[in-house]
Amino acid sequence: MLQAVVQHAMVLRLAMFFGILMVMILLELALPRRVLSLPRLRRWGSNLGIVFLNSALLRLLLPVAATGFALLAVDRGWGLFNVLAVRPWVAVLASVILLDFAIYLQHIMFHAVPALWRLHRMHHADLDFDVTTGARFHPIEILLSMLIKFAVIALIGAPAAAVVIFEVVLNATAMFNHGNVRLPLGLDRVLRLLIVTPDMHRVHHSIEDHEANSNFGFNLSLWDRLLGTYKSQPDAGHDGMTIGIRDYRKPKLVNDLPGMLILPFLGRIRGYAINRREWSRPS
Numbered sequence: 163m164l165q166a167v168v169q170h171a172m173v174l175r176l177a178m179f180f181g182i183l184m185v186m187i188l189l190e191l192a193l194p195r196r197v198l199s200l201p202r203l204r205r206w207g208s209n210l211g212i213v214f215l216n217s218a219l220l221r222l223l224l225p226v227a228a229t230g231f232a233l234l235a236v237d238r239g240w241g242l243f244n245v246l247a248v249r250p251w252v253a254v255l256a257s258v259i260l261l262d263f264a265i266y267l268q269h270i271m272f273h274a275v276p277a278l279w280r281l282h283r284m285h286h287a288d289l290d291f292d293v294t295t296g297a298r299f300h301p302i303e304i305l306l307s308m309l310i311k312f313a314v315i316a317l318i319g320a321p322a323a324a325v326v327i328f329e330v331v332l333n334a335t336a337m338f339n340h341g342n343v344r345l346p347l348g349l350d351r352v353l354r355l356l357i358v359t360p361d362m363h364r365v366h367h368s369i370e371d372h373e374a375n376s377n378f379g380f381n382l383s384l385w386d387r388l389l390g391t392y393k394s395q396p397d398a399g400h401d402g403m404t405i406g407i408r409d410y411r412k413p414k415l416v417n418d419l420p421g422m423l424i425l426p427f428l429g430r431i432r433g434y435a436i437n438r439r440e441w442s443r444p445s
Contacts, residue, residue: 200289232320363379
C-alpha cells in the first residue's frame with residue numbers, strides 16, 4: 163500500500179489538487195462566508211498563475227522533489243527513522259506529524275524574520291480570502307520552503323510514503339482552510355479541535371497585526387493551542403474584519419501577477435516583523 167502511494171505520487175497529488183479545488187469552488191459558490199471585493203476571474207487568474215510558475219521553477223531548479231529526496235535519504239541512511247528500528251506505519255505517522263510541526267515553525271519564522279516576511283507578505287496581501295489564496299506564494303518562498311523541507315526530511319529520515327501523504331494532506335487542507343465557505347458553527351467547533359478550519363485561518367489573514375500573528379497552523383490545529391498562538395475569532399467578526407496588509411491595498415499591485423512578484427522588493431522595514439510589522443508606504 164505504502165509502495166503504491168510512492169509510485170503514483172505525482173498522479174495522486176494532481177488528482178487531489180484539482181479535485182479539492184473544484185469541490186471548494188463549488189462550496190464557495192453555494193455557501194459563501196463573505197462577499198468578495200474583487201472579481202473572481204481577475205484574482206483567480208493571478209493566484210492560479212503563480213501556481214504554474216512555481217511548479218515550473220521547482221521542476222527546473224530542484225528537479226529532485228521531496229519524495230525523491232526522501233528516497234535518497236533512505237538510500238544514504240540519513241535521519242532518525244532510517245537509524246531506529248520501528249514499524250513502517252509508526253515511522254510514516256510520526257513523520258507526517260513532525261513535518262506538520264516543522265511547517266508550523268517555518269510559518270512563524272516567515273512572519274518573524276523581516277527578510278522572510280517580505281516574501282511571505284505576498285500571500286497575505288490578497289484583498290480577498292478564498293481557496294485560491296491558499297495557493298499564492300512567492301516563487302522565492304516556495305524554493306526556500308522546499309529546501310527547508312529537504313532539511314527536515316534528512317533530519318528525521320521521513321519515509322517517502324510519509325512525504326507523499328504529508329504533501330497531499332497539506333495541499334488539501336491549505337485549500338480547505340482558505341475557503342470562503344460558511345460552515346455550521348457546531349461543525350466548525352468540532353473540526354477545529356483537530357484541523358484548521360476556514361474560520362480559524364481567516365483570522366490569520368486579518369489586517370490587524372495581533373490577529374495576523376496568530377493561527378499559524380496549516381493542517382493540525384493543536385500547535386497553535388499548545389504554543390499560545392491560537393485566536394478563536396477576529397475582534398471585528400468575520401463579516402467586519404478586513405483582509406490583507408494595511409499599506410498595500412491597490413488591486414493592481416497585490417492581485418495582478420506582475421505586482422505580486424515585485425511586492426517583496428517594495429518598502430523598507432522599521433521593526434521586528436512579528437511584533438510590529440511596520441512597513442513604510444510605497445512611493
